[in-house]
Amino acid sequence: MTAAAPNLVNAPEFTVSELSSALKRTVEDRFGHVRVRGEISGFRGPHSSGHCYFALKDENAKIEAVIWKFAHARMRFKPQEGLEVIATGKLTTYPNSSKYQIVIETLEPAGVGALMALMEERKKKLAAEGLFDEARKQLLPWLPEVIGVVTSPTGAVIRDILHRLEDRFPRRVLVWPVKVQGDGSAEQVAAAIRGFNALPEGGRIPRPDLLIVARGGGSLEDLWSFNEEVVVRAAAESHIPLISAVGHETDITLIDFVADKRAPTPTAAAEMAVPVRSELFVEVAALARRTMVCWQRAQEARRTELRAAARALPAANELLAIPRQRLDHLGAGLPRGLKANTHAHFRRFAATSSRLTIGVLRGQVAHARQRLTASGERITLSARALLHRRRERFGGLEIRLKASKLANAKAQRNAIARDLERTHRLAERARRALLTTMQRLEARVAHRGQLLSALSYRGVLARGFALVRDDQGHALHSAAAVGPNAGLSIEFADGRVAATVNADQPPATVAPENQGKPQPREAKPAAPKRVAKPVDQGSLF
Numbered sequence: 001m002t003a004a005a006p007n008l009v010n011a012p013e014f015t016v017s018e019l020s021s022a023l024k025r026t027v028e029d030r031f032g033h034v035r036v037r038g039e040i041s042g043f044r045g046p047h048s049s050g051h052c053y054f055a056l057k058d059e060n061a062k063i064e065a066v067i068w069k070f071a072h073a074r075m076r077f078k079p080q081e082g083l084e085v086i087a088t089g090k091l092t093t094y095p096n097s098s099k100y101q102i103v104i105e106t107l108e109p110a111g112v113g114a115l116m117a118l119m120e121e122r123k124k125k126l127a128a129e130g131l132f133d134e135a136r137k138q139l140l141p142w143l144p145e146v147i148g149v150v151t152s153p154t155g156a157v158i159r160d161i162l163h164r165l166e167d168r169f170p171r172r173v174l175v176w177p178v179k180v181q182g183d184g185s186a187e188q189v190a191a192a193i194r195g196f197n198a199l200p201e202g203g204r205i206p207r208p209d210l211l212i213v214a215r216g217g218g219s220l221e222d223l224w225s226f227n228e229e230v231v232v233r234a235a236a237e238s239h240i241p242l243i244s245a246v247g248h249e250t251d252i253t254l255i256d257f258v259a260d261k262r263a264p265t266p267t268a269a270a271e272m273a274v275p276v277r278s279e280l281f282v283e284v285a286a287l288a289r290r291t292m293v294c295w296q297r298a299q300e301a302r303r304t305e306l307r308a309a310a311r312a313l314p315a316a317n318e319l320l321a322i323p324r325q326r327l328d329h330l331g332a333g334l335p336r337g338l339k340a341n342t343h344a345h346f347r348r349f350a351a352t353s354s355r356l357t358i359g360v361l362r363g364q365v366a367h368a369r370q371r372l373t374a375s376g377e378r379i380t381l382s383a384r385a386l387l388h389r390r391r392e393r394f395g396g397l398e399i400r401l402k403a404s405k406l407a408n409a410k411a412q413r414n415a416i417a418r419d420l421e422r423t424h425r426l427a428e429r430a431r432r433a434l435l436t437t438m439q440r441l442e443a444r445v446a447h448r449g450q451l452l453s454a455l456s457y458r459g460v461l462a463r464g465f466a467l468v469r470d471d472q473g474h475a476l477h478s479a480a481a482v483g484p485n486a487g488l489s490i491e492f493a494d495g496r497v498a499a500t501v502n503a504d505q506p507p508a509t510v511a512p513e514n515q516g517k518p519q520p521r522e523a524k525p526a527a528p529k530r531v532a533k534p535v536d537q538g539s540l541f
Contacts, residue, residue, distance in 0.1 A: 020095035021095070023093055024095065027100060028090065028092050032091070033088065033090055033105075034088070034091055034102070035086060036063065036086070036087050037084070037087075037110055038057055038087070039058065039084050040055075040081055041054060041057045041062065041081070042055050042081075043080065043081045046072060051069050051072070052067040052072055053065075053066050054081075056085075056102070064100075064102070065089075065102050067107070071105055075106070076186065076228060078107075079107060080118070083109065083118070084109070084110040085108065085109055085110055086108050086110050087102065087104045087106075087107055088106045088107075089102045089103045089106075091103075115221065115224065119220075119254065122254065126232055126258070131233070131236045131258050132257045137259075137260045138241045139241065140210060140241045140272065141209045143275065144208070144210040144274070145209055146173075146208045146209055147171050147173050147210050147211075147212065147273055147274075148173075148196045148208030148210070148211045149211075149212045149214060150189060150212070150214070151175070151177075151178065151213070151215060151266075152178065152180045152215070153177040155180070155215075156216065157214045157215060157216050157266045160267050161173075161212065161214060161267070161269065164267050164271060165274060168275065168276050169274040169275060169277040171273075171274055172206070174196075174205070176195060180225065181224075182225075185225040186225040189225060190231050190234035191234075193213070193234040193235060194238075196208055196211055196240060197239055197240055211243070212245060213226075213235070213242065213245065213246065213259070214245040214246065214266040215245075215246045215247065216266070217248040223246060226244075226246045226255045227253050227254045232254045232258050236258045241261070242260050243259060243260065243262070243263055243269045244269075245264075245268065248264070248265060249264035458493065461493040462493045466492050468490055470487070470488065471486070471487040476488075482501055485500060485501055486500070486501045487499075487500055
């Protein structure tokens, strides 16, 4: 044992949990929030709990990382294996494996190369879903009444669009102001597109016939909001035809592939939206002249056809001669036909009246009376037979009901007897279980009492030992800790006495031959472990 070992005998003892907690607080207080650049390694997608676990590494070191479920859900940029990123989060420790880790709150790609790789991967994913198919794209209206523009209200883009529309063909323009770069800009653009589509037809605010999503030029990072999935999917879901006018002619974003039409600049988008009004006037005038000439030619041709047809038609007297002759012939034969028809109806009436005599009527009445009498007798017999059958049926039902009632009553009595017997058995089992449980608990209480008595320091005092404390009540373990004229409190098994160290005698010291040997330790009572801290050991708390 070294020379410093005796000074560490009274050092405070830490549990593993206390030491891990102290290290955790030290790391979190010292570093707090940090930004770390590294390559994502070991990422296999979100865990079943929704949390993400992976590592950030460079060529010389690696640090564990975790993204909680709620932070991952609101992240615009998602982690991917092998991608170099810049992570912002809080440094902490994981006591279960004695290692430190970073809890990531925000994640962003590191460099343009990473952004291009992410853009290409996202483009392949959306293309596989069919969002870029030409078949789903809509035709632009030829002359829209209302045009909706999604852009920043303070930039030069909206002024260029309005000036170009005013020069070509003035239309009503609705502007939905949004941020076009930075945090939250993608969500605002997507909300604007969906908001225009949600406007009702014929409402107080007119629903646009065409949408223009516009922004000026910039770097890939500045235009990144238009590469976000939320913007691309909102443009794909739009029922209103949409023109994408983001950046300059060389700038390509994912919204360009899903839009119904891509414009190289915002000014070109305005030119695509409406035709030139003066050119339309010239075209309409030319079409009017051509329409008038065509109409005159058609009228002249129809007039010529009518003259030719009139010459080929016969005269009116020739057309009506034969129908007029047929009418005269039929008119001459009409009186003879009327007389013959009247004579035929008279003969039929006379034959019918000859058959209607008193004897015939009396025979029909007698036959009807006979049928009525026979029907009454059959009804009487049927009613008697039906009544007899109903009586027999009700008698049988009465007998079956009485037998069923007796059987049901017997079954209920048997069931009650069985339930009563079962209740008695369960009550007896419950009584025995309660007695067993009470005996077990009493034995456990007695055992705990014996254990408490065995562990109490008062049992040590009862065997003749004493506990020495200083005037602050702290237990003293060695004579070297007692100064001259110090007040002491000595506790015996039957009480306490006060004492004062004799000032005439020097304090006790440890014999040199015993310095290298471990000192015997007195029995300590079950008091708090924390004692006066030696100066040669610090504390992490």
